[in-house]
Amino acid sequence: MPRLSTSLLRNAKAIDPLLPSLLRPCRTLQAAQNELRWLREHVLGDHRTRNHTAAHQASILRRLVRDRASGKPLQYILGTEFFGDLEIACRPGVLIPRQETAASITHLTHLLLTCGALPRSLRVLDLCTGTGCIPLLFRHELLSARNDTRLQLLGIDISPSALALAKHNAQRLTNDTPHISIEFLRSNILSTAPPDSLAHTLTTHSQPTTWEILISNPPYISPSAFWKSTTRSVRGFEPKLALVPPALKPGIGDTEQGDVFYSRLLAVAEEVGARVVLVEVADLEQAGRVARIVKKKNVWDGVEIWRDWPDGHEEEQGGGDEERLGCKILGSGNGRSVVFWREEGRAWLGK
Amino acid sequence: MSTLPWVCRNCLSRITRPTFRRLVRYQSTGTIVASRESIPSGLLARARQIAVEHKELTDKLANDFDPRAARKVGEYGPIVDALKAWDNANKSVAELTGLIHDPETDAELRELAADDLSATRESLVDASQSLTTSLVPVHPFAHLPCLIEIRPGVGGSEAAIFAGDLLRMYQAFCNRHGIRATLLKYENVNGTQEAGLPLSEAILEVGNEGAYGMFRCEAGVHRVQRVPATETKGRVHTSAVSVLVLPSIGENSLGEEDINDPESDYYIDPKEVKLEVMRARGAGGQHVNTTESAVRLTHTPTNTVVSMQDFRSQPKNKEKAWQLLRSRVAQLRREKREEELTALRRSVVGVAKTGRGDKVRTYNWGQQRVTDHRSGTTVHDLDDVMGGGQTLEKVMDSVRTWLMEQDVQALIAEQTTEKK
Numbered sequence: 001m002p003r004l005s006t007s008l009l010r011n012a013k014a015i016d017p018l019l020p021s022l023l024r025p026c027r028t029l030q031a032a033q034n035e036l037r038w039l040r041e042h043v044l045g046d047h048r049t050r051n052h053t054a055a056h057q058a059s060i061l062r063r064l065v066r067d068r069a070s071g072k073p074l075q076y077i078l079g080t081e082f083f084g085d086l087e088i089a090c091r092p093g094v095l096i097p098r099q100e101t102a103a104s105i106t107h108l109t110h111l112l113l114t115c116g117a118l119p120r121s122l123r124v125l126d127l128c129t130g131t132g133c134i135p136l137l138f139r140h141e142l143l144s145a146r147n148d149t150r151l152q153l154l155g156i157d158i159s160p161s162a163l164a165l166a167k168h169n170a171q172r173l174t175n176d177t178p179h180i181s182i183e184f185l186r187s188n189i190l191s192t193a194p195p196d197s198l199a200h201t202l203t204t205h206s207q208p209t210t211w212e213i214l215i216s217n218p219p220y221i222s223p224s225a226f227w228k229s230t231t232r233s234v235r236g237f238e239p240k241l242a243l244v245p246p247a248l249k250p251g252i253g254d255t256e257q258g259d260v261f262y263s264r265l266l267a268v269a270e271e272v273g274a275r276v277v278l279v280e281v282a283d284l285e286q287a288g289r290v291a292r293i294v295k296k297k298n299v300w301d302g303v304e305i306w307r308d309w310p311d312g313h314e315e316e317q318g319g320g321d322e323e324r325l326g327c328k329i330l331g332s333g334n335g336r337s338v339v340f341w342r343e344e345g346r347a348w349l350g351k
Numbered sequence: 352m353s354t355l356p357w358v359c360r361n362c363l364s365r366i367t368r369p370t371f372r373r374l375v376r377y378q379s380t381g382t383i384v385a386s387r388e389s390i391p392s393g394l395l396a397r398a399r400q401i402a403v404e405h406k407e408l409t410d411k412l413a414n415d416f417d418p419r420a421a422r423k424v425g426e427y428g429p430i431v432d433a434l435k436a437w438d439n440a441n442k443s444v445a446e447l448t449g450l451i452h453d454p455e456t457d458a459e460l461r462e463l464a465a466d467d468l469s470a471t472r473e474s475l476v477d478a479s480q481s482l483t484t485s486l487v488p489v490h491p492f493a494h495l496p497c498l499i500e501i502r503p504g505v506g507g508s509e510a511a512i513f514a515g516d517l518l519r520m521y522q523a524f525c526n527r528h529g530i531r532a533t534l535l536k537y538e539n540v541n542g543t544q545e546a547g548l549p550l551s552e553a554i555l556e557v558g559n560e561g562a563y564g565m566f567r568c569e570a571g572v573h574r575v576q577r578v579p580a581t582e583t584k585g586r587v588h589t590s591a592v593s594v595l596v597l598p599s600i601g602e603n604s605l606g607e608e609d610i611n612d613p614e615s616d617y618y619i620d621p622k623e624v625k626l627e628v629m630r631a632r633g634a635g636g637q638h639v640n641t642t643e644s645a646v647r648l649t650h651t652p653t654n655t656v657v658s659m660q661d662f663r664s665q666p667k668n669k670e671k672a673w674q675l676l677r678s679r680v681a682q683l684r685r686e687k688r689e690e691e692l693t694a695l696r697r698s699v700v701g702v703a704k705t706g707r708g709d710k711v712r713t714y715n716w717g718q719q720r721v722t723d724h725r726s727g728t729t730v731h732d733l734d735d736v737m738g739g740g741q742t743l744e745k746v747m748d749s750v751r752t753w754l755m756e757q758d759v760q761a762l763i764a765e766q767t768t769e770k771k
Binding site for chain 2: 015016030031075084219220221225229230233234242243280281282283308309334336
């Protein structure tokens with residue numbers, strides 16, 4: 001990372017003495033100014049600090065800026081992050097929802113809603129749900145477009161703190177709609193034997209065993225990429241459990257460890273009879289590897305790779321990616337998710 | 352030999368001039384409603400023409416129904432009613448004056464007639480006024496809420512301070528009148544949102560229906576003359592602040608069909624807009640947890656750029672940016688469309704442009720005076736004006752009347768050129 005120029009720091013200090021320290025995580029003046037403004041609004045608007053004296057508020061603000069300068073994500077300091085139209089609560093120990101995930105989910109629901117062939121009742125399973133942002137956004141998007149579809153949403157995570165937060169978010173963001181249910185359960189997706197396995201969890205909680213749509217944003221960063229390409233704020237403050245898959249056996253290769261979840265997710269997709277599956281990936285290379293496994297299975301009718309902003313205009317990046325990876329690539333940005341389908345799924349996506 | 356003592360030339364010339372020049376600014380553009388009961392012949396002719404058309408349409412409607420004709424009849428109705436009232440009042444005035452001037456009328460009757468005449472004259476004034484207002488076209492955006500954009504012009508930090516004063520003035524005005532006004536964007540010279548510092552840009556959204564018709568008169572350059580707080584030697588500075596008033600379209604002011612209707616000024620083809628969102632640098636996804644939510648929209652045909660980064664939520668930024676872009680593009684289109692008409696009108700009646708670029712009002716601290724250069728109104732209760740009180744209302748009223756008169760004048764000019 002290039003060093004911050006002295007003139008930039010001096011300019012920042014002339015605007016506000018708190019800005020230079022915010023430049024460290026933000027890198028640009030504009031971003032630092034925005035973050036300072038949001039922090040200030042938070043201190044002035046939060047019910048706990050609203051009635052303090054101005055001097056007390058200023059000291060709280062200084063403390064928050066110091067926290068932020070040390071790399072603590074703004075979302076943990078403010079307690080929320082926007083995911084699509086929803087404001088999702090965030091807590092340390094649970095991965096912060098990402099904008100790119102929201103873009104993929106929004107695009108997926110948009111496709112499902114415009115196809116006209118969607119069944120009247122739909123079951124959506126989200127594995128590694130974290131804050132519960134994916135099922136909540138799915139519900140929100142579907143509900144804002146139509147009100148006649150019965151929807152059953154289930155989020156699965158291994159971390160008890162994530163489940164507690166997901167339940168809290170569901171309580172905050174949903175009102176009583178009898179035809180839409182949303183639940184969160186604890187299970188270990190990687191384990192195949194009871195009592196931890198997904199199949200066992202579903203049966204013991206008397207959940208259905210078939211799910212039409214499967215979505216997952218699993219840990220997908222390989223150990224070496226974790227040290228090389230993640231930012232300090234991610235590395236130091238977000239849970240490694242949600243970022244890097246565990247090494248299942250000793251001596252496992254670096255890329256192999258990054259891909260641990262996908263073969264298991266594919267097995268689960270077949271187990272629950274999914275028609276449409278969307279899994280998030282780290283980059284085009286990983287997307288290509290996942291697409292290759294999908295094709296090898298011979299059960300899926302089609303596979304596509306979506307970039308960060310799938311609804312954006314098609315972007316030619318050096319060209320030849322589609323031929324090299326052997327499947328269609330949509331949108332602009334980094335390779336972000338792999339989408340595959342079978343049977344009715346083709347009509348639902350309008351492919 | 353002259354008996355007069357020597358008088359210096361300066362004093363001599365001063366004798367011929369009055370000691371005090373009257374500090375009154377006369378209205379530079381004369382009003383057209385010269386006497387309050389007469390109606391300009393062009394307008395009257397137009398009214399008669401409309402009445403004839405109205406009659407034809409009603410006859411036609413009696414036989415078969417045509418929705419377009421029915422709507423037109425509805426539009427013309429008030430004009431025809433007003434014309435009828437004016438004709439009646441005119442006739443009775445003529446009758447009464449005839450009665451008074453007739454030598455055969457006896458004295459008692461003449462007295463009664465004279466009493467009646469004054470009452471009838473008053474009703475004639477009312478009738479002619481309602482006829483004029485019914486004929487003047489209502490501004491197509493008058494019913495909409497509006498955005499007031501305030502930016503300092505020439506004059507450095509003093510202009511920025513005065514821009515803040517103006518913002519507070521409009522906020523106070525809205526408060527007093529119970530109008531819903533929300534700050535859409537507020538940025539002081541430091542680029543932060545802290546209040547009390549000189550302002551660099553503010554956008555006030557006035558949410559009430561009809562707000563655009565109300566604040567339309569405020570658009571233009573507002574000039575301030577005072578000793579600034581930043582001045583150390585006590586000199587009077589002149590600075591300027593530009594105020595832009597745009598009709599705003601929120602979700603409730605215009606229906607979906609207006610935005611989606613290609614004929615509407617607010618229609619923007621999404622293909623013509625380039626959307627840029629701030630992206631995480633590098634790998635993205637789980638690798639970074641960026642808070643960048645800025646959105647920039649570029650409308651390629653007009654090269655209008657709108658960027659919004661006030662909210663943490665990207666969809667919200669996008670929505671607000673679209674709203675702002677629609678308003679700006681609509682204003683551009685309207686200005687362009689009006690340009691030809693304005694050129695025509697200006698050649699006849701010298702209508703001042705009320706968009707950007709012209710000084711419209713002066714706030715003078717030294718004389719505690721506010722002068723509006725369009726209507727020629729001068730008021731002296733500066734504090735009340737800056738507090739958004741009655742006096743500001745008075746000034747705005749005068750400008751609105753002036754705008755209406757200009758519209759009438761332009762209408763007549765248009766009709767006379769049409770005839771030629």
